[in-house]
Amino acid sequence: MKVSLANALGTCFGVEDAITMAMTPEFGKNLTIVGQLVHNPQINESLKKNGVSLVNNIDAIDKIKTKKVMITAHGAAQKTKDKLEDAGFTVYDASCPLVMRVHKTIQSMVTKGYYPVVIGQHDHVEVKGIVGDLEDYLVISGESDITKIQRSGKRKLGIVSQTTLQVEKVEHLVKKIRDKSYVDDVYFVNTICQPTRDRQVAVRDLAEQVDIMIVIGGYNSSNTKKLVQVCEEKNILAFHIESYSQLKKDWFYNRAHVGITAGTSTPEHVINEVHEAILEIAKTTGSEPAVH
Ligand code: SF4
Secondary structure: EEEOOOOOOOHHHHHHHHHHHHHHHOOOOOOOEEOOOOOOHHHHHHHHHHOOEEOOHHHHHHHHHOOOOEEEOOOHHHHHHHHHHHHOOOOEEOOHHHHHHHHHHHHHHHHHEEEEEEEOOOOOOOHHHHHHHOOOOEEEHHHHHOOHHHHHHEEEEEEEEOOOHHHHHHHHHHHHHOEEEEEOOOEOOOOEEEOHHHHHHHHHHHHHOOOOEEEEEEOEEEEHHHHHHHHHHHHOOOEEEEEEHHHHHHHHHHOOEEEEEEEOOOHHHHHHHHHHHHHHHHOOOOOOOEEE
């Protein structure tokens, strides 16, 4: 059984920078992270072990017991940062620059007179941050939401996307919106980030070669779920796991070629553990593993 890793996989620079900031020894036990630093259970567990406190969101501000708080790579509205500073906290901001680019893009669209529309998941922390400083906006998560635009009566739209969505799906949605007779003008900036695009292109390429794909990442990681969707669209059997301990031997029987990919919040050591475990399984499923 041959085992191949996708050409681009695992943590992006935004996540790595945020982890580095959170692990800075000077913070010690005096840091609270607002929200999950990244959507990865292993990283959040090791932060807790280091004494870092976590609260789910700004609504839990009363539960913060440290002087220093950190905004995650997913970003936050300026309103949220101000609220924390006004409450006397020192704010450390690990917002990814590519998320902040989305904030700036949509604000500049509003300044130019476009009605802001975000393609993304309503309840995702990144989307909440993007719309958090806007007075009026729409979040579109799928085709069934497009009718909201008609109901709003807005005809001149500025559209951005959550950074971790699937490129084709976003472009398809924008085309559907452009085609509506009740929409006059669409100013679209595709703000899906490059690391997300790279991982989608790499998994698509690998899916051409393998007969099963193992996708590693947190179950709540948006971009990891998109990698699974890409495999499903390619009719490749894909298993989404968070750790090597979830691998099952019978997935690999009679498989000639296994692919491995991982979302932008999956650390290297988690990928290595999965890779090594699959190589071990490959030894017991018949032929010798070929590694690339
Ligand atoms: S997935 Fe993209 S936007 Fe999110 S932290 Fe990584 S590089 Fe930044």
